[in-house]
Amino acid sequence: MIYEVFLKKDGRDEYRHAGALEAANDELALVLARESYLRRAEGSRLWLARRDHIIEGGTDFVAPNADKPHRHHDGQAVAAHRKQVREDRS
Amino acid sequence: MTRSWNTMEDFEAFLNDGGIVEVDDAMPEDYRKAVFTFIEMHANSELMGGLTERDWIPKTPGLRHKMSVLAKTQDEIGHGHLLYMVAADMGIKTRTEMLEDLFAGKSRFHNVFHYKAETWGDQVAIAFLVDAAALASQQAVFKNCSYGPYRRILKRIISEEGFHMRLGEDRMMRIANGTDLQRELFQGALDRWFWPSLQLFGPDSKPGDLLLRWHIKSERNEVLRDRWVQKFVPLLQSYGFSVPCPDLTQDEDGRWDVGPIDWEPLKATLAQGGPDSKRRIEQAARNWERTQWVRTAMDELAVPA
Numbered sequence: 202m203i204y205e206v207f208l209k210k211d212g213r214d215e216y217r218h219a220g221a222l223e224a225a226n227d228e229l230a231l232v233l234a235r236e237s238y239l240r241r242a243e244g245s246r247l248w249l250a251r252r253d254h255i256i257e258g259g260t261d262f263v264a265p266n267a268d269k270p271h272r273h274h275d276g277q278a279v280a281a282h283r284k285q286v287r288e289d290r291s
Numbered sequence: 292m293t294r295s296w297n298t299m300e301d302f303e304a305f306l307n308d309g310g311i312v313e314v315d316d317a318m319p320e321d322y323r324k325a326v327f328t329f330i331e332m333h334a335n336s337e338l339m340g341g342l343t344e345r346d347w348i349p350k351t352p353g354l355r356h357k358m359s360v361l362a363k364t365q366d367e368i369g370h371g372h373l374l375y376m377v378a379a380d381m382g383i384k385t386r387t388e389m390l391e392d393l394f395a396g397k398s399r400f401h402n403v404f405h406y407k408a409e410t411w412g413d414q415v416a417i418a419f420l421v422d423a424a425a426l427a428s429q430q431a432v433f434k435n436c437s438y439g440p441y442r443r444i445l446k447r448i449i450s451e452e453g454f455h456m457r458l459g460e461d462r463m464m465r466i467a468n469g470t471d472l473q474r475e476l477f478q479g480a481l482d483r484w485f486w487p488s489l490q491l492f493g494p495d496s497k498p499g500d501l502l503l504r505w506h507i508k509s510e511r512n513e514v515l516r517d518r519w520v521q522k523f524v525p526l527l528q529s530y531g532f533s534v535p536c537p538d539l540t541q542d543e544d545g546r547w548d549v550g551p552i553d554w555e556p557l558k559a560t561l562a563q564g565g566p567d568s569k570r571r572i573e574q575a576a577r578n579w580e581r582t583q584w585v586r587t588a589m590d591e592l593a594v595p596a
């Protein structure tokens with residue numbers, strides 16, 4: 202079975218995807234993950250997820266949200282106003 | 292993987308050392324409760340704010356603004372979703388219990404959502420002043436927050452609140468460059484929203500404030516409030532509006548002082564006795580009942596494992 206490997210350091214960081222591995226069962230997968238991904242304290246916590254349990258949203262599915270300009274605002278006019286105010290004051 | 296601490300001193304030493312608590316740690320119960328209550332109130336406020344925002348979708352002038360109000364409404368409801376998840380994971384109340392308590396008037400949400408938005412000017416004032424005040428408070432939590440799951444979610448929320456504030460300021464700028472009638476409309480809104488926005492920061496932090504002690508908040512309320520005043524008083528004036536403070540003064544160093552603050556209105560909102568509390572809560576509760584069919588349909592859709 203293939204497992205995806207996620208590692209987290211203690212502290213502020215989130216879990217990050219580190220890679221994948223193949224193992225016969227969960228227990229062996231844990232050992233293999235520790236011995237191949239965590240050799241030098243690359244993290245202090247480990248998550249394994251079976252690849253066939255992962256639900257993927259592909260690029261086509263995700264794509265529509267790339268085209269929503271009304272969810273953004275560059276704030277340029279406002280930034281220009283604020284700059285002007287600062288300059289007038291100094 | 293569970294970490295645990297033998298004593299509160301050990302736990303506080305861990306926090307003072309910059310330690311970050313994760314959901315599966317055996318954290319002291321008092322810490323768990325304090326963090327949960329704080330996140331629950333934040334989640335409730337996002338939801339109540341989103342509902343006000345939603346009320347304005349049909350009344351918003353022009354397609355451009357309407358689209359952005361739609362985006363902001365979705366953002367706020369999304370913030371509520373993210374935060375209820377973080378809060379529910381702490382194992383004190385489920386998401387449904389939190390929502391039921393909110394709609395029964397048993398739990399709190401921020402003072403600013405206990406007022407009525409009378410005009411489009413109010414919506415603009417909210418997006419600018421309220422979102423800016425909320426953003427400043429959230430940034431101060433994000434900076435040093437000892438509860439990891441909350442901190443990670445705040446990162447995302449903060450970037451979207453920045454969008455709301457820019458939207459608000461841009462709209463205010465358009466109004467400032469508009470007609471006398473528009474400027475009057477906004478001045479009226481400012482007169483209504485300036486004080487509630489300022490009161491959002493709360494009264495001066497008490498010496499033993501546990502949220503400060505446990506590194507949830509990184510700044511005292513009065514520090515954040517003063518920073519907001521120093522920034523927003525001159526900014527509002529630069530757009531040609533007047534700040535509704537009869538006792539407003541400026542010292543030789545250019546620092547603004549808004550004078551004494553009346554905390555009674557804030558206290559009233561915390562007891563669900565604000566000018567619009569009753570209607571807001573009832574409306575939210577009715578909304579929850581009316582959308583029961585959606586939840587039922589979702590449950591029926593769910594495939595048993």
Ligand SMILES: [Fe+2]
Nearest residue numbers: 337366367370
């Ligand atoms: Fe929000």
Ligand SMILES: [Fe+2]
Nearest residue numbers: 367422452455
């Ligand atoms: Fe917002």
